[in-house]
Amino acid sequence: xxxxxxxxxxxxxxxxxxxxxxxxxxxxxxxxxxxxxxxxxxxxxxxxxxxxxxxxxxxxxxxxxxxxxxxxxxxxxxxxxxxxxxxxxxxxxxxxxxxxxxxxxxxxxxxxxxxxxxxxxxxxxxxxxxxxxxxxxxxxxxxxxxxxxxxxxxxxxxxxxxxxxxxxxxxxxxxxxxxxxxxxxxxxxxxxxxxxxxxxxxxxxxxxxxxxxxxxxxxxxxxxxxxxxxxxxxxxxxxxxxxxxxxxxxxxxxxxxxxxxxxxxxxxxxxxxxxxxxxxxxxxxxxxxxxxxxxxxxxxxxxxxxxxxxxxxxxxxxxxxxxxxxxxxxxxxxxxxxxxxxxxxxxxxxxxxxxx
Amino acid sequence: xxxxxxxxxxxxxxxxxxxxxxxxxxxxxxxxxxxxxxxxxxxxxxxxxxxxxxxxxxxxxxxxxxxxxxxxxxxxxxxxxxxxxxxxxxxxxxxxxxxxxxxxxxxxxxxxxxxxxxxxxxxxxxxxxxxxxxxxxxxxxxxxxxxxxxxxxxxxxxxxxxxxxxxxxxxxxxxxxxxxxxxxxxxxxxxxxxxxxxxxxxxxxxxxxxxxxxxxxxxxxxxxxxxxxxxxxxxxxxxxxxxxxxxxxxxxxxxxxxxxxxxxxx
Amino acid sequence: xxxxxxxxxxxxxxxxxxxxxxxxxxxxxxxxxxxxxxxxxxxxxxxxxxxxxxxxxxxxxxxxxxxxxxxxxxxxxxxxxxxxxxxxxxxxxxxxxxxxxxxxxxxxxxxxxxxxxxxxxxxxxxxxxxxxxxxxxxxxxxxxxxxxxxxxxxxxxxxxxxxxxxxxxxxxxxxxxxxxxxxxxxxxxxxxxxxxxxxxxxxxxxxxxxxxxxxxxxxxxxxxxxxxxxxxxxxxxxxxxxxxxxxxxxxxxxxxxxxxxxxxxxxxxxxxxxxxxxxxxxxxxx
Numbered sequence: 001x002x003x004x005x006x007x008x009x010x011x012x013x014x015x016x017x018x019x020x021x022x023x024x025x026x027x028x029x030x031x032x033x034x035x036x037x038x039x040x041x042x043x044x045x046x047x048x049x050x051x052x053x054x055x056x057x058x059x060x061x062x063x064x065x066x067x068x069x070x071x072x073x074x075x076x077x078x079x080x081x082x083x084x085x086x087x088x089x090x091x092x093x094x095x096x097x098x099x100x101x102x103x104x105x106x107x108x109x110x111x112x113x114x115x116x117x118x119x120x121x122x123x124x125x126x127x128x129x130x131x132x133x134x135x136x137x138x139x140x141x142x143x144x145x146x147x148x149x150x151x152x153x154x155x156x157x158x159x160x161x162x163x164x165x166x167x168x169x170x171x172x173x174x175x176x177x178x179x180x181x182x183x184x185x186x187x188x189x190x191x192x193x194x195x196x197x198x199x200x201x202x203x204x205x206x207x208x209x210x211x212x213x214x215x216x217x218x219x220x221x222x223x224x225x226x227x228x229x230x231x232x233x234x235x236x237x238x239x240x241x242x243x244x245x246x247x248x249x250x251x252x253x254x255x256x257x258x259x260x261x262x263x264x265x266x267x268x269x270x271x272x273x274x275x276x277x278x279x280x281x282x283x284x285x286x287x288x289x290x291x292x293x294x295x296x297x298x299x300x301x302x303x304x305x306x307x308x309x310x311x312x313x314x315x316x317x318x319x320x321x322x323x324x325x326x327x328x329x330x331x332x333x334x335x336x337x338x339x340x341x342x343x344x345x346x347x348x349x350x351x352x353x354x355x356x
Numbered sequence: 357x358x359x360x361x362x363x364x365x366x367x368x369x370x371x372x373x374x375x376x377x378x379x380x381x382x383x384x385x386x387x388x389x390x391x392x393x394x395x396x397x398x399x400x401x402x403x404x405x406x407x408x409x410x411x412x413x414x415x416x417x418x419x420x421x422x423x424x425x426x427x428x429x430x431x432x433x434x435x436x437x438x439x440x441x442x443x444x445x446x447x448x449x450x451x452x453x454x455x456x457x458x459x460x461x462x463x464x465x466x467x468x469x470x471x472x473x474x475x476x477x478x479x480x481x482x483x484x485x486x487x488x489x490x491x492x493x494x495x496x497x498x499x500x501x502x503x504x505x506x507x508x509x510x511x512x513x514x515x516x517x518x519x520x521x522x523x524x525x526x527x528x529x530x531x532x533x534x535x536x537x538x539x540x541x542x543x544x545x546x547x548x549x550x551x552x553x554x555x556x557x558x559x560x561x562x563x564x565x566x567x568x569x570x571x572x573x574x575x576x577x578x579x580x581x582x583x584x585x586x587x588x589x590x591x592x593x594x595x596x597x598x599x600x601x602x603x604x605x606x607x608x609x610x611x612x613x614x615x616x617x618x619x620x621x622x
Numbered sequence: 623x624x625x626x627x628x629x630x631x632x633x634x635x636x637x638x639x640x641x642x643x644x645x646x647x648x649x650x651x652x653x654x655x656x657x658x659x660x661x662x663x664x665x666x667x668x669x670x671x672x673x674x675x676x677x678x679x680x681x682x683x684x685x686x687x688x689x690x691x692x693x694x695x696x697x698x699x700x701x702x703x704x705x706x707x708x709x710x711x712x713x714x715x716x717x718x719x720x721x722x723x724x725x726x727x728x729x730x731x732x733x734x735x736x737x738x739x740x741x742x743x744x745x746x747x748x749x750x751x752x753x754x755x756x757x758x759x760x761x762x763x764x765x766x767x768x769x770x771x772x773x774x775x776x777x778x779x780x781x782x783x784x785x786x787x788x789x790x791x792x793x794x795x796x797x798x799x800x801x802x803x804x805x806x807x808x809x810x811x812x813x814x815x816x817x818x819x820x821x822x823x824x825x826x827x828x829x830x831x832x833x834x835x836x837x838x839x840x841x842x843x844x845x846x847x848x849x850x851x852x853x854x855x856x857x858x859x860x861x862x863x864x865x866x867x868x869x870x871x872x873x874x875x876x877x878x879x880x881x882x883x884x885x886x887x888x889x890x891x892x893x894x895x896x897x898x899x900x901x902x903x904x905x906x907x908x
Contacts, residue, residue: 029571034587064571065584069869078474079487079569094871148852150866194769194851195858197865200587201848209752210769227589343683343872351854352684359719365812366718373711374726380780381732383755384744391747430653437650441643449651451891452658457838458887459661460861462868463880467661470668477664498657506834510792530642552734559737561844579737586743598740605735609728 025058026263029254031081033068033154034200035219036115036246038226039283040085043276047267059263067198069153075100075251082255082264085114085248085271087154087199090333092247105249110288110310114248114271115219115280118321119161121236122206122214122221129212134165134238135172137213138187145211147202148195149341150348155199158215159347160336161242162188164325170240182346188215190354207232217244218318222284240323243289243307277311286318287311291326385602392595403596408572409581413600415489416578419564420557423496427553428546431504436538438505439512440520456501464495465566487569492577495563500556504549511545512538551612555605662884669877680875681882688855689863690882696771696859697839700778705832708786709824715787716794730784741780742848745773769851774859777845782835789831790824797823829894837887 032040040063048059064081066074072091075081076098086092092112095101106112123131129142137144147155166184169176174184193211196202199220206214207229214233221235248268255264270276277287289307296303307324330336340347362370392400403409438450456464471478472485485491523533561579568575576584578597585594670677680686715727733741749756749767759765767773797820810818843861850857858866860883867876 031569034584037588062571062574064569064575066565066570067869069871070566073469073868073871074487074566074569076474077469077486078472078476078479148854148866150854151852151862151869153869192853195853197847197852197862204587204589208746208750210750229589341870343680343875348685354855360717362718362720366714369710369714370718370720373707373714376707377711377726377729377783380776380783381729384741384748384780385732385736387748387753387755388740388744430650433646434650434654437647441647443647443651447892447895449654449658451888451895452654452662454834454837454887454891455658455662455884457834458841458884460841460843460864460880460883462843462861462865463665463876464661466868466873466876467664470664471660498661501657514796552731555731555735559735559740561737561739579739582737583739594743598737598743602732602736602740606728606732609731609735 024056025060026260027060027062027258028083028260028264028267029062029081029258030064030083030085030267031071031075031079032063032065032085033071033087033246034065034198035087035154035223036085036280036283036285037063037065038223039115039280039285042279042282043271046275046279047270050270051263051266057263059267067152067154075254080254080257081251082258082260083248083250083267085246087246088156088333089113089245089247089327090337091153092249093334095249095251100251100253101249102252103250105247109290110272111245111291112247112249113245113288114268115246115285116287116289116309117217117219117244117246117285118237118324119158119215119241119244120218120221121238122203122216122233123236124212125231125234127234127236131213131236133172133236134162134170134184134240135174137215138184138191142191142212143193143210144188144191145194145196145202145206145214146192146216147199148197151195152198155202156336156341157217157242157244158199159185159340160327160330161238162215163340164242164330165238165240165323167330168240168323168325170238170323182350185347186350186354189351218286219284222317226283237319237321239321240325241321243324243326245288245326246285272310274311281311281314281317286313291328388595388599388602391591392599395592399592400596400599403590403593404600406593409578409593409597411573412576412578412581413597415576416558416601417604419489419493419496419577420554422493423500423557424550424553426497427500427504428550431501431549431553432508432542432546435505435508435512435542439509440517453502453505456499461495461499461560461562462566464498465563468495468563468567486567487571487575489568489575491567492564492575495567496557496560499560499563500553503552503556504546507545507549507552508542511542515541547612551609554608558601558605665877665880665884668873669881670874671877672874676874677878680872680878683875685854685858686863686875686879689858689860690879690886692771692774692858693840693860693883694886696774696778697836700775700782700839701832701836703775703779704782704786704835705828708783708831709790709828711783712787712790712794716791730787733781733783738777738781738842738844739848741777742845745777745780745845745849749773749776768849769857771850771857773849774846774857777849778839778842781842781845782839785835785838786828786831789827789834793824793827826898829898833891833894836890840883840887 030040044061051057051059064071068087068091071084072086072094075084075095084092084095092101092105096105121131121137123129129136129140131137146158149156149159163181163185165171166174167177167181171184174180194202194205196205199217203214203216203220203224205211206216207224218235221233224230224233248271250261250264250268252261255261272288280287287309289309292306292308294304294306307326313320327333327336339345342348438446468491469486470476472481472491473479476486483490485494519537520533523537528536559579561583564577565580565583568577568580570576570580578601582594582597585597711730715723746768747753749759751757751760751768756767759767765772767776841861843865846859847862847865850859852858852862860879864876864879867879
């Protein structure tokens with residue numbers, strides 16, 4: 001019995017000595033979605049060194065990485081993160097709507113986005129099914145792997161990538177516009193074998209050898225390659241796909257409450273530096289894209305928006321996409337979430353009809 | 357029922373059971389073990405001595421032990437009242453004891469946030485229960501609540517209240533009656549209930565992930581660590597921790613079993 | 623012990639435990655109310671927040687309804703298999719002496735000890751299409767365990783295994799040996815003895831254990847989310863659906879479906895309780 005007391009008290013001692021706060025130390029809590037954990041793991045030490053040199057302050061990080069939607073809910077519910085780095089804009093908008101972000105967080109050149117990626121097709125080595133584009137995926141009895149848009153906000157990117165490509169007339173055999181797009185989406189989700197709860201789980205399912213083709217993200221592919229699994233799959237870029245944009249923001253109310261506004265802002269700014277972006281690129285993320293607006297020449301037509309990466313891309317690693325579109329082309333997440341993924345949404349109804 | 361040597365029919369039955377238990381329980385565990393030690397013992401050792409991993413294990417153990425103490429004390433009270441007393445709504449209350457088994461942990465975590473979150477109904481509650489380890493403790497107590505109660509109830513019902521009443525008539529205090537009459541009778545069931553509570557608490561994932569926020573180093577439990585490691589392709593870390601949790605639970609079980617045999621013999 | 627004795631002396635003068643019991647009962651009721659009724663109340667309020675119509679729509683939506691039904695029938699199938707196999711296992715454990723019995727007895731509780739998340743991972747490690755077992759089953763028999771309802775039932779069987787055994791074991795140990803021997807002496811076969819003497823005595827415990835495992839299965843999430851394909855209307859269970867609704871910020875509908883599941887569990891438990899009590903009364907009359 002006594003031995004136990006000694007062990008327990010030693011452990012308590014160890015814990016309390018760690019917990020003792022040092023002076024001239026500032027604590028930042030970062031709530032991120034699960035995928036960029038490796039990237040932030042490398043960016044944080046760089047920032048700590050930078051901030052120490054700049055101000056003489058030591059920054060201690062508390063990090064939490066969960067599914068993006070769960071993280072958003074947690075912050076709204078009272079998880080006092082100073083910075084959120086989530087997978088889609090809507091999850092940050094919800095936090096702002098709850099009154100926790102009071103500044104114009106998207107008011108920078110990058111629209112508040114810190115990293116991007118594109119939705120891609122992942123096939124088995126040597127591409128046995130001969131998949132080169134969206135139209136090769138459906139109607140051939142192939143087992144498709146993609147996460148469930150209902151359980152994962154991130155998975156909604158995949159559904160919108162497929163829908164958008166067809167909508168814009170880039171899927172052979174399906175007419176451009178809403179009708180053809182819905183037909184393609186229906187054909188695609190008819191062939192889905194496993195709908196995992198989130199993007200990473202879905203990728204790992206494919207990595208374990210299940211399914212013929214996965215709809216996933218370019219950065220996930222590179223994460224897999226970095227983990228030494230590059231021989232298990234090949235990447236196929238469809239001619240048309242969506243630009244996935246991941247936001248970062250300071251949660252003003254919490255940051256002010258903890259008195260860390262300055263350092264939190266500095267960290268967010270730091271993630272846009274070439275050093276930090278190089279780490280994102282290494283992990284497989286593309287840099288933020290700027291929307292360059294060229295006013296249309298003829299009166300009454302819409303302005304032309306071109307997407308320009310803020311850092312020049314290494315094209316062997318991040319090839320340009322013939323037809324790259326964004327969620328804004330469908331009205332932004334504010335509109336897409338209810339019209340597609342709400343209880344009466346287009347996607348939700350479609351799934352019911354396929355299986356019912 | 358008397359214990360006997362195996363007859364022919366007994367051997368057949370035993371075989372059926374062994375095959376069933378083998379396929380159902382042992383085969384998956386064997387798959388886990390073989391994957392954990394695929395590259396020898398070293399990755400396992402490295403994974404479980406990783407300070408980050410140990411930290412999460414320490415949190416899980418602390419939660420499990422505290423939840424077990426709490427549930428042991430209150431579980432005995434609840435079981436005794438539910439068996440010995442009659443009051444309006446008892447049947448319903450009794451049926452509701454199993455609620456923590458039925459309800460999805462995600463919803464329970466969500467309920468905690470509705471109650472104790474930033475804009476919660478009880479947001480001025482003096483202890484910070486949302487996104488803290490105290491909140492994780494409350495949920496751990498919740499998910500493991502039925503075990504002690506359900507273990508003790510049948511024993512109490514089986515022994516009847518005659519002995520207790522006799523003790524009172526002879527002038528024993530309630531406290532004395534409890535220690536002399538009730539406790540010896542329920543001791544084994546209580547021990548077993550505590551073991552189950554411990555095991556269940558160690559393994560809880562969904563609810564503690566929702567209420568804790570899963571902050572590394574402070575509210576990350578061993579199961580959350582497993583989940584994170586799986587998603588990070590840190591399979592050695594995930595499988596080793598999974599195995600370790602299982603082994604700890606089985607050890608507790610075996611130690612308790614032996615304790616029981618020893619006491620009975622002495 | 624000395625403490626207990628001293629305590630007794632001070633209390634025994636009043637010798638009136640009524641006050642103490644009353645206090646005890648009150649605290650138990652308060653405790654259960656806080657821990658159980660309050661969460662239930664919150665779920666109820668959240669589920670009905672948007673009115674009874676919205677609640678009704680949220681649970682009758684085909685995706686929701688099929689998820690509830692899938693949970694109920696897979697849990698039901700599991701409970702039946704579990705009652706049969708659990709009772710058999712308990713019988714072997716109580717009745718026979720064999721090498722390794724203590725070990726087997728300890729291993730029974732494995733499913734309690736292993737996080738359900740890990741259960742899911744173990745099953746994919748064992749039955750995944752790339753593993754030797756999974757490949758063999760698929761190639762030789764065309765059986766796909768993962769991403770099918772079979773996978774759901776299998777992981778539920780794993781979880782539920784200890785429940786029936788642990789409920790039946792103690793009752794079996796206490797079964798009167800003389801009754802059985804009498805039946806034997808009177809020429810009853812082993813099977814008849816089992817059916818006429820042992821089974822009726824065990825039935826309540828078997829059903830209690832089965833119900834408990836049924837209830838436990840209804841709420842299972844961690845292993846199923848990994849093992850089943852989670853395809854809405856096909857392999858998505860209620861717990862996974864609830865998770866999806868929470869993720870999609872549709873709390874009212876998540877609470878609604880949770881309420882239905884709770885209600886099903888409650889009705890089953892109370893129903894069997896009622897049936898059992900009535901049967902007992904009828905039995906006494908005879």
